[in-house]
Amino acid sequence: MSDGPLVVIGDALLDVDVEGDAARLSPDAPVPVVAVSAERARPGGAGLAALLAARDGAGVVLITALGDDADGHRLCGLLSQELDLVGLALRGGTVRKTRVRSGGQTLVRLDTGDGRAARCAPTPRAAEAIAAAGAVLVSDYGRGVAGMARELLRDTDVPVVWDPHPLGERPVPGCALLTPSEAEARAWCRSGYHGPDQAARHLVRELRAGAVAVTTGERGAALAVGDGAPTRVPSPLRARGRDTCGAGDRLAGAVALALLAGAGVEEAVTTGVAEASRFVERGGAASVRVREQRLGDRPRTALEVAGLTRALGGRLIATGGCFDLLHAGHVSLLRRARALGDALVVCVNSDDSVRRLKGPARPVVDVHDRVEVLRALGCVDAVAVFDEDTPAAVIEQLRPDVWVKGGDYEGEALPESEVLGRIGAEIVVLSTLPGRSTSNLIREIR
Incomplete structure (x- = not known):
């Protein structure tokens, strides 16, 4: 077990849920009319993974790119009360995903923002944070932050969990664990996809990782460790039909915390699958509540x-x-x-x-x-x-x-x-x- 914090590196997004009642159709088009009753914002992407890990009681440092715009300020305010932030420069607008929901179901998602991490060397504060880490989680959403940390991660001797993205960075060799979803594993297996078990085994060799856990939703995960035969880690719950938004972030964060506490890879993945299942059963990302703090709010300490x-x-x-x-x-x-x-x-x-x-x-x-x-x-x-x-x-x-x-x-x-x-x-x-x-x-x- 390490005394260092969990350092999360990746692309933080702003997620907004617009909730309302959709009891009728519009008279001018066959679309539901949503009578809005609430709007709730929370961190998404790496921000959600870091927030959930911090709420487990861990010391968490999030290294992410933050935009100097209204959505970037809002995202910063959502995160800064619960963890330590190390900000990098963002070029373009903060990525925002707005889901219009009714009755627990998402009707439509509106995506705005084209922001990417500016191409430059990591800041001294980012380097210091990684050097002091007890474990590292890379939550890659294909927006450039993971690429900035590659050189710093090559020499680390603490467990690195990498949650990859098909449009993101190739994980650094030697990661303790990779946690792609089944769709992401299919995209990484360029030579052909033959199911999650074979994909996990193939990616261990292809990406030179210590282990790979391919997540398969309510079926749990397929785990390959080193040269061993793949095994299945079943989900303890069957949350069929539930909102799975954020489940991958919850799993990756829980796995990283388990490794930080000294667990082995199989035990850590079992913990991660169980936590992700419970997260989905409680309502997924839509159930996450964050008290907003904005730069324009007064009074401010x-x-x-x-x-x-x-x-x-x-x-x-x-x-x-x-x-x-x-x-x-x-x-x-x-x-x-x-x-x-x-x-x-x-x-x-x-x-x-x-x-x-x-x-x-x-x-x-x-x-x-x-x-x-x-x-x-x-x-x-x-x-x-x-x-x-x-x-x-x-x-x-x-x-x-x-x-x-x-x-x-x-x-x-x-x-x-x-x-x-x-x-x-x-x-x-x-x-x-x-x-x-x-x-x-x-x-x-x-």
Whole structure:
């Protein structure tokens, strides 16, 4: 059993179910009229596999390409609360699959988005995640993410489960297990398909894998391990007529978690088949509920903004101060700080912290009001309050790319310099507007 997390690598999609009642036909065409009662979104593809694994209690890191569009932001918000995201660049629009459903049946599916992972070297964060993995699941949906990780996976010594796609990457040699569906196995067997048992045995040799499990729906899976004869892993349930959407993702994730826990391949596949069967019996992907968090939602915590920004490959800016009696100098500094990146978090001294730094007569404005005023600024994405004399602890939590200070600190050693150096954050000093300060305002008021 490894202490490392399960790292899922693959193409995350946005799945949306539009549910309603289809009790009548349209008067202008012989098609059902769906009276929409609900719309539910969830991650699809590698995102679903990672989410379900995380809900099993495992530490999960998902490496995927995320689009900087409305659907990409929505997908990011669905994932970021339950697992760690490592975002890669996506070219094109986020792939979205919208199913119109009634009475538990899908009437039509609408696919939009042409996004593919941008062709570039994996990011350092992706490399670090794979190096620390206890097991790896590659959930390939043919959108390019799996190809970016091939070189990094060649040297890994942890179990790799590869869920292939006919339009995707050829699995790296040495995978512990491949989990194609019967249709996918048929597509991979270019020399001819002769049933799932022979396909599993053929693909072990052809793709140089430790084992292959060809999934066959309610019949379970055909498993070939090494040079041994294929065996059948039956499903414990017969969920005939049920919605099987997401069953393959559930099986692959459960198998990977079993291998991470130290199970052998046959035991892991048996576990995966059982979990996938139960998943289908409970309603499949349509039964998955995820609380949505969107980048435009307010209020947002500083840690949420930091995580979402990193997941989208953005540049996080942070700054700190008392911000007592907010004035034009503060606003100028914050606007220019926000222009340096993709999100700005303001770290604010608590009332006790201000008193220790400024004396018993400060702050003039209590922390609740200071936070509310800062949050109302369009250039501020989130506010974090800290009670210490320096923002070092909150900086370590947020891990910003850039820390901004006002020009009055130029040339001075910052008390937070040590933590900024440790996390590799850049320090930017911005000039302040002359004559604008809280102390001057207080003097004038008095």
